[in-house]
Amino acid sequence: MTTQPVSEEADPDYRVCATAGATTLHRWYCLGTGQWRTTGWWNAANAVTTVADYTQRTGNRHFAWVINWTFRVARWRHAHFVDKFFDDNGWWALAWIRAYELTGKEHYLAASRRIFQIMTTGWDDTCGGGLWWNEDRKYKNAIANELFLAIAARLHRLSPGDGGYLDWALREWDWFSASGLIGKNGLVNDGLTAGCQNNGKPTYSYNQGVILGGLGDLYEITGDTAYLRQGEAIADAVLSELTTPSSAPQPGILIDPCDASMTGRHGDGSQFKGVFARNLVEFCRHSDQPAYRDFILRNARSVWVHSRNAKDQFGLLWTGPFDTADASRQSSALDVLNAAVLLTSSPPVASEPTGR
16 A cells, blocks of 8 residues: 655655655565665665664564564675675674664674674775775775774774774774865765875765764764764765755755766665765764754655655655665665654654663
């Protein structure tokens, strides 16, 4: 059954919206692989995270079994969720951290710790430090290092007696902040050149999101407002530089540098915007800037009203129109709907870990 469209003026019930989106996402799930058809390996890790967020935010456990089934089945594709790409590994580490926060089951946390330990082997002194993108060791990019920071900081929060995680998080941020990856416009570029300079490649929205997760946790751990201010600077730059202009039919809606090339096509870029929305709403726990809340709700509403077809499938462009459907587009859009649930629940659904 499809959900009836809402009028331009109506305020949707975001729990209903998120449930419609999660139901449609589930139709792509494959029991045999523990993954979602129409999308790739690292996207599946993001889908696990999205399902965990949906479960926690709405209280609806209808799809929660997917998390453990994926853990049991999908890990055989790559040995315990590890392949040659350090960023792929990082997405799975974050997924199992989120599963642990939802359920309190130690095997998820143990998996994250194991993945993180393997990720540390990607660090060396080239460019003064930082992780390589993969085991070929030819490219140091932002996303692998942001994930490393976010995982280390969150593992420290979940196991504060282990100072090694905090040491890695601080070491990563010291390197990242001095590396030149944050460009002159305040946004994070894709990576470094062979000469260890900012390569000027696109400022993908997921690179702006994952760093917010790490900075938010560092602020919570240390109380140092410098982390909070840096996160706000990046978030403000996104709202200024990566959104539709005020003259657009749908102003203030998140756009990604790859949207134009991805419209009607399938690939990694359709995942990016949801990662930003997911991390921005978590960052809102630390920063009470009204603009962030307004941005999330404006984007969630636009997805629901303008980028949805009659089957409750969501397209690439959050402004609309709907282009085509796949599990990556769906889980990405569900991220912003989950965020809207958190912000509009009355009383608000707690965003802190549960089941512990």
